[in-house]
Amino acid sequence: MMKSSKPIIVVSLAVLAIISVISIVSSQLPYESIVNGYVKDVAGKPINGSLVRVINESSGVEVGNCTTGPDGLYVIKVDFPSVGMTMTANITASKEGYYTNYTITTLTGSLPPETKTINFTLKEIPTPTPTPTYRRAPGGGVTVDSDGDGYSDSYEIRMGTDPHDPKSYPGAPTPVTPSPSPSPSPTPTPTPILTPTPTLPGTPTPTPTPTPTPSPSPTPPGFEAIFAVACLLAIAYLVLRRRK
Numbered sequence: 577m578m579k580s581s582k583p584i585i586v587v588s589l590a591v592l593a594i595i596s597v598i599s600i601v602s603s604q605l606p607y608e609s610i611v612n613g614y615v616k617d618v619a620g621k622p623i624n625g626s627l628v629r630v631i632n633e634s635s636g637v638e639v640g641n642c643t644t645g646p647d648g649l650y651v652i653k654v655d656f657p658s659v660g661m662t663m664t665a666n667i668t669a670s671k672e673g674y675y676t677n678y679t680i681t682t683l684t685g686s687l688p689p690e691t692k693t694i695n696f697t698l699k700e701i702p703t704p705t706p707t708p709t710y711r712r713a714p715g716g717g718v719t720v721d722s723d724g725d726g727y728s729d730s731y732e733i734r735m736g737t738d739p740h741d742p743k744s745y746p747g748a749p750t751p752v753t754p755s756p757s758p759s760p761s762p763t764p765t766p767t768p769i770l771t772p773t774p775t776l777p778g779t780p781t782p783t784p785t786p787t788p789t790p791s792p793s794p795t796p797p798g799f800e801a802i803f804a805v806a807c808l809l810a811i812a813y814l815v816l817r818r819r820k
Contacts, residue, residue, distance in 0.1 A: 607656040607685035613695040614648045615669050622648025623698060626671040630654055633664040633680065656685025669696035
């Protein structure tokens with residue numbers, strides 16, 4: 577009997593160990609609910625910089641928020657301490673210059689987390705138009721003061737002021753326009769005057785005297801003829817001597 581009971585004990589211990597590990601791991605895993613969507617205006621254009629907040633309705637505590645980007649997208653993760661826990665949430669979208677929009681929904685912590693998509697449309701707040709002030713004239717009737725400066729439109733028109741500008745009324749101080757500070761004129765840099773260096777009179781260069789070329793002495797006339805006759809006489813003498 578003891579031998580057959582050992583396998584049962586081992587299996588039981590293994591099952592307990594597995595259950596303990598699962599419990600420890602599951603206790604450390606976050607249970608979440610994810611809320612996402614887009615914030616756009618009435619024309620369907622995404623709104624950049626809109627703040628989306630998730631508030632616990634029962635406690636009034638904010639549990640998550642996100643600011644939209646240029647595409648108008650927001651994503652908010654809400655953590656829960658245990659699986660299956662629910663929360664009634666007030667999800668609000670707001671931006672300066674727009675009416676705030678909100679919705680109330682129920683979020684549940686789960687694993688994997690649930691995902692809820694909630695889109696918002698914000699309407700732009702129109703710029704208020706000043707309402708003209710109506711006053712009774714001393715003699716009866718009603719006067720109109722469009723800019724609310726205490727002077728009727730007809731009186732301002734007669735006085736030459738603007739009946740639609742609250743800063744323009746009879747006797748209003750004239751705004752002082754600051755005079756521009758004169759810019760200092762740059763001091764001209766004096767241009768140096770160059771004094772010409774006097775040229776000293778140099779020593780006059782002497783003009784060279786041309787050297788006369790000697791003319792050849794004329795040869796006395798008849799010298800060539802005398803020379804030719806002497807040569808003929810010499811030749812004749814040689815011929816006569818050879819005949820002898």
